[in-house]
Amino acid sequence: MKHARSDGPDLAFRIGRRVVAAVADDMSTAQRVGVGVVGALVALTPFGAWSPAQAQTAPLVTGTAVEVGPFEVTVEKAAVADDLGLLVPEPGNQMLAVVASVTNTGEVPEYSVTLGDTMPAPRGVGIVPEEPFGEPAAETGGEADLPSPTIVNIADGTSRSILNPGVTYRLAFIWEQSGDFAGETVPLELIDLGWVEEDLAGLDDGHWYVGEAAFSGDVPVGQAGPGTEAGQQ
Amino acid sequence: MRHGRRRITWSGTALVLGAVTAGCALVTYLPQDQGLDTPVVVEGVPGETLDLTYAELTVTDVRVADTLEGTTETAVAGGTFLVVDVTWRATRTQTTFAGAEVTDSQGRRFWPSALGDCAASATSQPGYAWRATYCFDVPEDALAGATVRLARGSQSEEHAEQRRDAVAVVDLGITAGAARTLWDAAETVRPEPQGFAVPGAGDAATGDASTGDASTGDAGGDA
Numbered sequence: 001m002k003h004a005r006s007d008g009p010d011l012a013f014r015i016g017r018r019v020v021a022a023v024a025d026d027m028s029t030a031q032r033v034g035v036g037v038v039g040a041l042v043a044l045t046p047f048g049a050w051s052p053a054q055a056q057t058a059p060l061v062t063g064t065a066v067e068v069g070p071f072e073v074t075v076e077k078a079a080v081a082d083d084l085g086l087l088v089p090e091p092g093n094q095m096l097a098v099v100a101s102v103t104n105t106g107e108v109p110e111y112s113v114t115l116g117d118t119m120p121a122p123r124g125v126g127i128v129p130e131e132p133f134g135e136p137a138a139e140t141g142g143e144a145d146l147p148s149p150t151i152v153n154i155a156d157g158t159s160r161s162i163l164n165p166g167v168t169y170r171l172a173f174i175w176e177q178s179g180d181f182a183g184e185t186v187p188l189e190l191i192d193l194g195w196v197e198e199d200l201a202g203l204d205d206g207h208w209y210v211g212e213a214a215f216s217g218d219v220p221v222g223q224a225g226p227g228t229e230a231g232q233q
Numbered sequence: 234m235r236h237g238r239r240r241i242t243w244s245g246t247a248l249v250l251g252a253v254t255a256g257c258a259l260v261t262y263l264p265q266d267q268g269l270d271t272p273v274v275v276e277g278v279p280g281e282t283l284d285l286t287y288a289e290l291t292v293t294d295v296r297v298a299d300t301l302e303g304t305t306e307t308a309v310a311g312g313t314f315l316v317v318d319v320t321w322r323a324t325r326t327q328t329t330f331a332g333a334e335v336t337d338s339q340g341r342r343f344w345p346s347a348l349g350d351c352a353a354s355a356t357s358q359p360g361y362a363w364r365a366t367y368c369f370d371v372p373e374d375a376l377a378g379a380t381v382r383l384a385r386g387s388q389s390e391e392h393a394e395q396r397r398d399a400v401a402v403v404d405l406g407i408t409a410g411a412a413r414t415l416w417d418a419a420e421t422v423r424p425e426p427q428g429f430a431v432p433g434a435g436d437a438a439t440g441d442a443s444t445g446d447a448s449t450g451d452a453g454g455d456a
Contacts, residue, residue: 162344164370167341
């Protein structure tokens, strides 16, 4: 007597096994080995089979220009202030600004959002986590998500959404910081950007993707003068 | 060997791979839809009215400025602001002119800054002349030979919105000699917010009259 059977996943498995068996039966041993190796490499690709080994970050030295993606960045210093013009922290907090000269070395304009991706908020120095839409700070693997910097042109205090090629700006990368911070340095990382000419799905060709930390170092923190505007670091 | 089934041979495999490779090469290297994607370029010079079918465009003045003084903010150039005054006249329907881009002699591209009352785009009703000022922050070596590309389609995404559409490319007429003079001139320009153009007002209506000659930052015509 035959028992009723579910034809769902079991049927798919049996069909798949028959297809594989039918193809493999007609292959020589060398062909089977070749197909197996190619299949293994394809399967491992999403897990970084082609990625280089985790590289050490190069030292980030103030006053020394480094290249990250389309930008040449020279970090000058960091400073804290009770407020920076229109950027006013919550009571008890302060504003932390990293000052850097930035040049777009490419041939097309770049968005300042892309520049912001290269300089994540320094960790462990009391940067106030972002709270999207008024919700409590999201936790990612035990660490809170830190906000992207507010980028201000120091010469005039304006925000520049576009950075044109060949033009150098002295910019302040600004975060709100806990007033309890009293360190003399902040650990800073610069993230490399990679260019994607053709997206695999063909839906997002020509964009920068955020890579790994390329440079890291401790940046000395000074005190901005009283009444400092965002454009007067 | 079983009857009715064929073995997969190396030569057969090579044949299939070769065919796939040849197909990929054809798709990659043969021009695809080039004729369909290319915009219709209408070239001109400052002062000339260009017919783009959907609009008439006139570049009325070209200046440079170290500083832009707007009604709510002052902007300082990282390089120098190339200030381009234009008049749009939509011919068919309300039109948004989203494309504004300067290209230098090296092929580098520069987008406008919406600072100090400068426009990044403009919208006008048909039949009316609409004045706008575009300000591009450019380095010194971008001035000589620079052209401005203006259109209703945006310049982002590699000019995707400008495919098969008319675009104006205006040679700003800046020579190498004039570029040095313009770069050295420290000028403040007060761009007027975009709005209806006064008929017959000409260049004087488009900006600060104090910058209206070559010695004080005017790059148009004289340069």
